[in-house]
């Protein structure tokens with residue numbers, strides 16, 4: 001039997017961790033796909049292609065023409081469009097597929113979370129009185145803050161927010177996780193933050209802000225995930241490997 005040809009949709013630290021393992025697996029011939037959103041993506045050990053496929057049909061054609069045996073959707077839990085395209089593409093081809101998705105964060109004792117459905121809702125929920133807000137949601141939806149321009153915003157993203165936000169009081173930080181609790185506490189204190197806006201991304205790389213907010217008794221506006229993945233889902237690299245073994249082990 002030839003090698004197992006895998007297309008992995010990435011863009012997360014979990015995808016990078018699985019990529020590392022698959023790069024060293026002689027049974028697999030894996031291609032990593034990135035959207036091309038970050039200007040300097042992490043160095044990868046796997047061959048990598050960058051850019052959209054042109055919707056579900058484009059992805060199905062890519063999988064078919066490249067004679068792929070398996071699709072792994074290891075994109076971010078909030079990257080809903082590509083995951084929807086992936087499930088449609090594999091359904092149309094009858095191709096084996098699974099999703100690698102970290103479990104969401106769950107509030108624990110001491111957390112002061114308010115659950116909201118969207119970032120726009122989180123911004124409204126901050127209220128009318130001016131507050132000092134840490135906006136830790138990446139750059140794509142940062143402009144939602146313009147809906148409540150009375151607040152101060154500390155905006156952190158991997159790449160610069162362009163165009164800049166049309167609010168009076170804003171500061172930008174460029175940084176990429178993993179982050180650590182002590183550093184996050186210092187950041188929140190230095191900027192006298194009183195609310196954190198975040199998506200419920202799950203995983204460890206960006207959890208430190210949640211732990212820091214808990215320690216400081218600070219309110220967190222937690223944006224929930226819109227939908228559960230349509231595919232079979234695993235939560236860890238080990239589970240991903242055993243699923244591959246299960247799918248492709250010689251009988």
Ligand SMILES: NC(=O)c1ccc[n+]([C@@H]2O[C@H](COP(=O)([O-])OP(=O)(O)OC[C@H]3O[C@@H](n4cnc5c(N)ncnc54)[C@H](OP(=O)(O)O)[C@@H]3O)[C@@H](O)[C@H]2O)c1
Pocket residue numbers: 009010011012033034035037050051052053054055056058059074075076078079080081082083085138199
């Ligand atoms: N959304 C977040 O909060 C977030 C956070 C961290 C990392 N990311 C990563 O950033 C990327 C883009 O996220 P998004 O929220 O903009 O996605 P999205 O809204 O679900 O996808 C928009 C379009 O981007 C293309 N695309 C997305 N991921 C791709 C991939 N891995 N390979 C090739 N094309 C891809 C697809 O274009 P076509 O339809 O043309 O194929 C897709 O329709 C994802 O890979 C995701 O893992 C997202």
